[in-house]
Amino acid sequence: MNCSKCLQKAVFSSPALCKNHFLAYFESKVKETIQKYKLLPNKKIKLVVACSGGKDSTVALYLLNKWGYKPTALAIDEGIKGYRPHTLLDLQKFCRENKIPLQIYSFQKEFGASLDKILKKLGGHPCYACGILRRYLLNQKSRSFDVIATGHNLDDESQSILMNLCNGNLALSANLGPKTGAFSHKKFTERIKPLYFCSEKEVMAYSLLKEFEVSYHECPYAYLSFRGKVRDGLNELELSEKNVNERLVKNFIGLLPAIRKKYSSAKEPQACRICGEAGRQEICRACQIVEQLVGNKTTVLKQQTSC
Numbered sequence: 201m202n203c204s205k206c207l208q209k210a211v212f213s214s215p216a217l218c219k220n221h222f223l224a225y226f227e228s229k230v231k232e233t234i235q236k237y238k239l240l241p242n243k244k245i246k247l248v249v250a251c252s253g254g255k256d257s258t259v260a261l262y263l264l265n266k267w268g269y270k271p272t273a274l275a276i277d278e279g280i281k282g283y284r285p286h287t288l289l290d291l292q293k294f295c296r297e298n299k300i301p302l303q304i305y306s307f308q309k310e311f312g313a314s315l316d317k318i319l320k321k322l323g324g325h326p327c328y329a330c331g332i333l334r335r336y337l338l339n340q341k342s343r344s345f346d347v348i349a350t351g352h353n354l355d356d357e358s359q360s361i362l363m364n365l366c367n368g369n370l371a372l373s374a375n376l377g378p379k380t381g382a383f384s385h386k387k388f389t390e391r392i393k394p395l396y397f398c399s400e401k402e403v404m405a406y407s408l409l410k411e412f413e414v415s416y417h418e419c420p421y422a423y424l425s426f427r428g429k430v431r432d433g434l435n436e437l438e439l440s441e442k443n444v445n446e447r448l449v450k451n452f453i454g455l456l457p458a459i460r461k462k463y464s465s466a467k468e469p470q471a472c473r474i475c476g477e478a479g480r481q482e483i484c485r486a487c488q489i490v491e492q493l494v495g496n497k498t499t500v501l502k503q504q505t506s507c
């Protein structure tokens with residue numbers, strides 16, 4: 201197959217493009233998303249990129265750095281043996297080579313236990329505790345920045361839309377989209393997704409063509425997640441129903457203003473009684489986990505300042 205724009209051999213099939221034309225196509229897609237959805241109104245904005253050392257966040261970090269947004273990289277070390285340590289090494293190397301400042305925060309230091317230890321002690325679904333604690337730290341540690349960019353791609357978004365629908369959690373979908381906007385609150389850093397319209401395949405191809413040293417393995421706990429099942433289902437559907445992820449996301453964007461309107465009047469977040477962070481309950485879910493970990497309320501209350 202040849203490139204649809206020149207006679208060179210195509211490295212990507214849909215659209216059929218050679219290496220140079222694919223790289224240009226991918227970059228202009230990300231640029232258009234940033235412009236159309238006003239993700240980054242100017243280059244003075246204080247930007248942090250949530251990084252994992254994986255392909256998606258590394259691609260987002262690379263492009264935002266290349267285009268002069270001067271990002272800081274922020275990574276969370278959940279403490280997943282055999283997985284996270286080497287992705288963090290990849291990220292450290294990438295940041296060093298590209299002269300990007302990097303901040304790493306760990307569950308161990310911030311909550312007193314790694315994810316592996318938390319799961320051993322509390323049991324439950326790994327993604328539950330991990331998701332809550334990771335979002336908590338990302339939000340707390342990004343507070344001195346204006347915007348936090350993530351590496352979420354089109355496939356991730358399509359999975360989230362479907363998961364929220366399946367779970368009857370439409371209110372959560374109000375916070376999806378290229379940029380959060382259901383409600384603004386001084387304790388929530390605005391989140392943007394520059395790779396919003398890039399498929400998983402496209403991000404993978406870009407990362408491989410740029411020869412980024414990143415891990416293409418997924419988290420060892422991922423196979424247990426509902427997201428993994430939804431992803432497998434959508435991937436299978438994509439084989440016969442072309443662009444099903446893209447259609448799902450584009451239709452969703454059409455509905456998003458109505459969803460946001462419906463849920464914008466929802467209860468304002470309140471300050472957690474223990475840590476003061478914004479949450480939906482009197483004690484935020486991160487503090488509830490720490491409370492269970494320590495196993496005694498008095499000890500937890502003493503930890504107020506560190507949580």
Ligand SMILES: [Zn+2]
Nearest residue numbers: 203206218221
């Ligand atoms: Zn070409």
Ligand SMILES: [Zn+2]
Nearest residue numbers: 472475484487
């Ligand atoms: Zn709390």
